[in-house]
Amino acid sequence: MDIKVSDLVEAKRQIDSTLNKLRETVKTLEAKENPNRYKSQITLARRRIEAFEISVFLIEREINDLGK
Template sequence: MDYSTEELMEAKRQIDSTLHKLRETIKTLESKENASRYKSQITLAQRRVKAFEIANYFIEKEIAGK
């Protein structure tokens, strides 16, 4: 599929915003008194961060190639 540069930039902006929120969520959960209680939520958030970082990489690569 072909996406315009504007569409790719907006997707990247949205991903960056979500990444920021996820990273803050991880910090919050890890700082809780009984952080081990939130282990599954922390793991899920970390996996989502990694997935969004990969998506961002490919979006940046696509933008650079245009």
């Protein structure tokens, strides 16, 4: 698959946007009166955050490798 640096940069931008929204979602749910009620949603959001953080790391590494 032929992926351009510009494609990777755009993918990273989109993932960063989603990461910000997920982090805000976790903050909101944890601030609720009874956060235990939202435990599964918080766990899911945290797992997604971890997955997206790994994706960003790999994308950044690929951008650096392609730039060399």
